[in-house]
Amino acid sequence: xxxxxxPAVSEKDHAEGTKAATVQxxxxxDYECPHCGAAYPVIKKIQKTFGSQVYFVFRNFPLxxxxxxxxxxxxxxxxxALQNKYWQMHDIIFExxxxxxxxxxxxxxxxxxxxxxxxxxxxxxxxxxAKVEADFESGVRSGVNGTPSFFxxxxxxxxxxxxxxxxxxxxxx
Amino acid sequence: MLQKGxxxxxxxxxxxxxxxxxxxxxxxxxxxxxxxPADWSPVCSDQMALYNExxxxxxxxxxxxxxxxxxxxxxxxxxSQSRKLHFPLLADFEPKxxxxxxxxxxxxxxxxxxxxxxxxxxxxxxxxxxxxPAAMNxxxxxxxxxxxxxxxxxx
Numbered sequence: 001x002x003x004x005x006x007p008a009v010s011e012k013d014h015a016e017g018t019k020a021a022t023v024q025x026x027x028x029x030d031y032e033c034p035h036c037g038a039a040y041p042v043i044k045k046i047q048k049t050f051g052s053q054v055y056f057v058f059r060n061f062p063l064x065x066x067x068x069x070x071x072x073x074x075x076x077x078x079x080x081a082l083q084n085k086y087w088q089m090h091d092i093i094f095e096x097x098x099x100x101x102x103x104x105x106x107x108x109x110x111x112x113x114x115x116x117x118x119x120x121x122x123x124x125x126x127x128x129x130a131k132v133e134a135d136f137e138s139g140v141r142s143g144v145n146g147t148p149s150f151f152x153x154x155x156x157x158x159x160x161x162x163x164x165x166x167x168x169x170x171x172x173x
Numbered sequence: 174m175l176q177k178g179x180x181x182x183x184x185x186x187x188x189x190x191x192x193x194x195x196x197x198x199x200x201x202x203x204x205x206x207x208x209x210p211a212d213w214s215p216v217c218s219d220q221m222a223l224y225n226e227x228x229x230x231x232x233x234x235x236x237x238x239x240x241x242x243x244x245x246x247x248x249x250x251x252x253s254q255s256r257k258l259h260f261p262l263l264a265d266f267e268p269k270x271x272x273x274x275x276x277x278x279x280x281x282x283x284x285x286x287x288x289x290x291x292x293x294x295x296x297x298x299x300x301x302x303x304x305x306p307a308a309m310n311x312x313x314x315x316x317x318x319x320x321x322x323x324x325x326x327x328x
Contacts, residue, residue, distance in 0.1 A: 144312060
């Protein structure tokens, strides 16, 4: 359908890279979704290959009914963000998807060096859940129909992470 | 395919193995009809799983959603349980595809419903309809836009 990113990327988003990059890549993802897990190393490859040309934003799209820990994982990354370790948490969850449950998240938080007492308190904060839900709603409004869904410079990209890599490669060449 | 402004044809279909459901039961509510080709096929599953997660947004617009395909009530039951769906799936099973045909969204070659969406207003008039490519999950943004404009209109 229309499939434009709503709302546009702002300072509320978690982003990697420089804003001036030519390619603004937004992923709507679910930490428990195997396809998102498979896309994760491809996104890393894109970031490595295209470096400063890519500005990467991740927004949460937890399908809580089919993935019981997706919401908890998303909240855990937001709690990590409060300790300036959003991307460390994001990475470690995708790298250890098979151990994703409440206990696993605690372990991961410890591994990346979060202050655990603060983390445990923060994950109960309602505004973190509200932020994840706002991400989800923005995804629905933007035409996200499954995970992962990608947007390039505000337009929905009809394809997976590998298609994305190939497309960028072609455009670069 | 029925379009905006058409009256939504009435129907009564099985929603569970022992219960029938009529469109008239939702009178006074907005209704979303999601016709889809088949239970279990990957795209449909994603589409129904997505609507399962977006029910709360539909609720905000006082809208109920019904999934409709030609699968039998027993097939719907198993599919619905497997996906933990919180909205009814109706069996357009006998006479096969009758309701889909009345909305103009039946694929004779495949013997399945098209992947089509309708938003029906509280007076039973179609406010929006959309035919999606069969292999494409149309998402929920079009539905929400249609519900939003209905809300604006009734203000």
